[in-house]
Amino acid sequence: MNATVLSLQDVTVAYGRHPAVHHLSGAFASGSLTGIVGPNGAGKSTLLKAVMGQLPLSTGRIRREGLRPADIGYLPQAAEIDRSFPISVGDMVALGAWRHVGLFGGLTRQGTEAARAAVAAVGLEGFERRPIAELSTGQFQRVLFARLVLQDPKLVLLDEPFASIDARTTADLLAIIHRWHGEGRTVAAVVHDIAQVREYFPQTLLIAREPVAWGPTADVLSTENLRQARAMAEAWDDDAALCRAPEPDRAVAA
Numbered sequence: 001m002n003a004t005v006l007s008l009q010d011v012t013v014a015y016g017r018h019p020a021v022h023h024l025s026g027a028f029a030s031g032s033l034t035g036i037v038g039p040n041g042a043g044k045s046t047l048l049k050a051v052m053g054q055l056p057l058s059t060g061r062i063r064r065e066g067l068r069p070a071d072i073g074y075l076p077q078a079a080e081i082d083r084s085f086p087i088s089v090g091d092m093v094a095l096g097a098w099r100h101v102g103l104f105g106g107l108t109r110q111g112t113e114a115a116r117a118a119v120a121a122v123g124l125e126g127f128e129r130r131p132i133a134e135l136s137t138g139q140f141q142r143v144l145f146a147r148l149v150l151q152d153p154k155l156v157l158l159d160e161p162f163a164s165i166d167a168r169t170t171a172d173l174l175a176i177i178h179r180w181h182g183e184g185r186t187v188a189a190v191v192h193d194i195a196q197v198r199e200y201f202p203q204t205l206l207i208a209r210e211p212v213a214w215g216p217t218a219d220v221l222s223t224e225n226l227r228q229a230r231a232m233a234e235a236w237d238d239d240a241a242l243c244r245a246p247e248p249d250r251a252v253a254a
């Protein structure tokens with residue numbers, strides 16, 4: 001079995017008194033490609049933010065096995081990114097190289113070449129000087145992927161990378177995700193389209209605030225598991241107490 005890159009032990013994350021992720025245990029194996037799925041409000045974005053250290057844990061522990069912050073590439077949901085910032089495509093992509101330059105340092109020639117290659121990898125040659133505010137949603141998502149390509153992370157976390165994105169761009173971005181997978185990186189993406197997960201993601205984590213199942217996609221996305229996730233979502237009580245103990249068979253392993 002592959003080594004673990006990221007492991008979660010009884011992780012609970014709450015907003016005030018309202019738990020959004022509840023007693024989640026399991027692990028992302030090194031080189032795995034995982035779709036994170038679940039109903040709206042299931043805690044998928046919250047989980048990624050907790051992994052990034054942006055939210056505190058109410059219980060449990062996250063182990064980022066030997067990963068430095070620069071080894072983790074994170075793409076938040078599009079709605080959380082301010083596109084009014086006056087910056088060009090080329091400069092936005094170059095931000096992906098932040099770990100290779102000093103505070104006031106510019107990119108080396110090698111870095112500039114790598115940035116150009118990253119822009120080309122996402123099909124945006126010729127757009128380098130364009131302000132990001134003038135891009136379509138799909139073009140902007142390509143820019144964010146180019147930034148990740150340049151960052152060269154070992155673990156890539158993507159929050160709804162295909163939301164509001166056209167089919168052509170989705171196909172191109174899926175190809176980049178598969179290239180990352182082929183290079184041995186660990187990738188996890190929140191995806192809403194179950195058919196897409198079945199086709200492109202070998203592993204799946206299904207959550208409905210509490211874990212439902214985590215493992216090979218064909219096993220996880222069973223009719224029964226999907227039914228259970230829907231039923232759990234319908235039963236949500238946002239005024240519930242912070243935490244109730246999980247039933248022992250709720251904790252799932254990768």
Ligand SMILES: Nc1ncnc2c1ncn2[C@@H]1O[C@H](COP(=O)(O)OP(=O)(O)OP(=O)(O)O)[C@@H](O)[C@H]1O
Nearest residue numbers: 015018019020038039040041042043044045046047
């Ligand atoms: N900043 C916040 N403050 C308070 N509650 C929040 C906050 N962010 C999310 N929540 C709540 O936490 C729960 C989980 O939200 P989260 O965004 O993690 O779910 P999700 O699975 O990513 O949903 P979606 O698929 O709709 O994006 C929801 O009930 C949501 O309303």
